[in-house]
Each structure stands twice: as C-alpha cells, then as structure tokens.
Amino acid sequence: MKEQNQMLWILGVIGLCNLIASIILYISIQNPMISGLLFVSGLLLITGGIVDRRERKKKKKD
Helix, strand or coil, rough: HHHHHHHHHHHHHHHHHHHHHHHHHHHCCCHHHHHHHHHHHHHHHHHHHHHHHHHHHHHCCC
C-alpha cells in the first residue's frame, strides 16, 4: 500500500468508527452533545485523511 493511501485508510477507519459510535450513543442515551462531538470528530478525521493524501500527492509531484 502506498504511503499516501495508508494514512487515508487509517484516519478513514477511525473516523467511520467514530460516526458509528455517535449514532449508537445517540440512540442509546439520547444525549446530542456527546454524539455530536463524536460525529464531528469522525468527520474531521476523514477530512484530515483526504487532505493529507492530496498534500502527499502534491509533494510527490514537486
């Protein structure tokens, strides 16, 4: 696996787990603050993985 894709996969999987956990917590304890925090954290992790991949591609071209 390429180094640029490796970080995307790691952050993507962790972000997806956070999204799933936020949905489960929202259903089970009905606390929107905790589930919202996990949801946003998951989205930021996935976004970070995508941005990291793009930056590594740019650096590789230069």
